[in-house]
Amino acid sequence: MEPSLKTAVATVRRDTGLPVAFAGAVDRSGRLYPITATAGCLTSVLDGLVIRSGNGLGGRVLAGARIQTVTDYLHDDGISHQYDGPVSQERLRSIVGAPVVVDGSVRAVLYGALRTSAQLGARTLDAMQQSAQRLAFEIAVSEATVRRLRAVETAALMREARTGPTRPEWEEVRIAHAELRALAGSVGDEGLRRRIDDIAARLTATEPARERPALTAREIDVLALVAIGCTNAEIGARLDLGAETVKSYLRAAMRKLGAHRRTEAVTLARTAGLLP
Known part of the structure; x- marks a missing residue:
C-alpha cells in the first residue's frame, strides 16, 4: 500500500492546498497505524509515529471512522494529547484527518494540516473526503x-x-x-x-x-x-x-x-x- 499512500499524500496537498500532508496504513489488529508517508514536513518527527485508536486526532478518526478536524491542535479540549511533542515540533495547528474505509473497516488515515490556526472550509474537507475515497477504491x-x-x-x-x-x-x-x-x-x-x-x-x-x-x-x-x-x-x-x-x-x-x-x-x- 505504500506507493498508494505516497500518491494520496501528494494528492491531498495538491487538491486541498494545505502545505502539510501525511498518512498511515492501519495494521491487521485495526487498532493502530504508523505514519509512513509525509509531504511538506520540516522535520522527520512524524515518520514512524504510531497512532493508537482513540488517541489524538488520528486515533479519533480511526475509532469513529469519520472525518475529524481541529482548529488548534495543541489547545483543543476534545482530543487527548499523547502526540503534542511531534505536532509541536512540526508547528502544526489546524489539522484534518480522514478515514480510508474499505468494506466497513478503516484501512488508512489521511491528514492535511496548516501551521496557523484557521477554520478549515467545506471545500477543503470535501477534497480530503475525495482523496480518501480514491485511495479506498484503489485498495479495494x-x-x-x-x-x-x-x-x-x-x-x-x-x-x-x-x-x-x-x-x-x-x-x-x-x-x-x-x-x-x-x-x-x-x-x-x-x-x-x-x-x-x-x-x-x-x-x-x-x-x-x-x-x-x-x-x-x-x-x-x-x-x-x-x-x-x-x-x-x-x-x-x-x-x-x-x-x-x-x-x-x-x-x-x-x-x-x-x-x-x-x-x-x-x-x-x-x-x-x-x-x-
Missing part, C-alpha cells in the same frame, strides 16, 4: 486483484507441473483470469501489475507456436470476458469502454485470429496460448 481493487491472482497463480503452478485442474476448476480460473485483466488497469502498484502479467503469461503458456496472433492487451481483455460469457454491454461496464469500442476490439481480435464467431475466437485464442 488491489485486494480483489490479489485474491484473484492467487487462484491464477495456483493454476499456473499446476500447469507447469503438468497436472491440470478439473473442468470446474478451469472455469473458475478463466473467470479469475478475466476479472484480473479487467482490474489490472485500475491498480496503481506497478509491481503488482508486473506480477499479474507474469503469472497470466505462465498460465496461458502452451507449446511454442510457429506464429502467435499479435493481439493487443485490450483485445485480449475483451476476449477473456467473452470467454466467461459476458455480453458486449457487460464487457463495456467492466472495462469502462463504450459499446462500439468493445465491438471494434472484438472485430479486430476475430480478424487477427481468423475467426468468424465469438466462440471460435475464444477457442483459437486458447489454442494460441492467449487465454487459459
Whole structure:
C-alpha cells in the first residue's frame, strides 16, 4: 500500500492546498497505524509515529471512522494529547484527518494540516473526503486483484507441473483470469501489475507456436470476458469502454485470429496460448 499512500499524500496537498500532508496504513489488529508517508514536513518527527485508536486526532478518526478536524491542535479540549511533542515540533495547528474505509473497516488515515490556526472550509474537507475515497477504491481493487491472482497463480503452478485442474476448476480460473485483466488497469502498484502479467503469461503458456496472433492487451481483455460469457454491454461496464469500442476490439481480435464467431475466437485464442 505504500506507493498508494505516497500518491494520496501528494494528492491531498495538491487538491486541498494545505502545505502539510501525511498518512498511515492501519495494521491487521485495526487498532493502530504508523505514519509512513509525509509531504511538506520540516522535520522527520512524524515518520514512524504510531497512532493508537482513540488517541489524538488520528486515533479519533480511526475509532469513529469519520472525518475529524481541529482548529488548534495543541489547545483543543476534545482530543487527548499523547502526540503534542511531534505536532509541536512540526508547528502544526489546524489539522484534518480522514478515514480510508474499505468494506466497513478503516484501512488508512489521511491528514492535511496548516501551521496557523484557521477554520478549515467545506471545500477543503470535501477534497480530503475525495482523496480518501480514491485511495479506498484503489485498495479495494488491489485486494480483489490479489485474491484473484492467487487462484491464477495456483493454476499456473499446476500447469507447469503438468497436472491440470478439473473442468470446474478451469472455469473458475478463466473467470479469475478475466476479472484480473479487467482490474489490472485500475491498480496503481506497478509491481503488482508486473506480477499479474507474469503469472497470466505462465498460465496461458502452451507449446511454442510457429506464429502467435499479435493481439493487443485490450483485445485480449475483451476476449477473456467473452470467454466467461459476458455480453458486449457487460464487457463495456467492466472495462469502462463504450459499446462500439468493445465491438471494434472484438472485430479486430476475430480478424487477427481468423475467426468468424465469438466462440471460435475464444477457442483459437486458447489454442494460441492467449487465454487459459
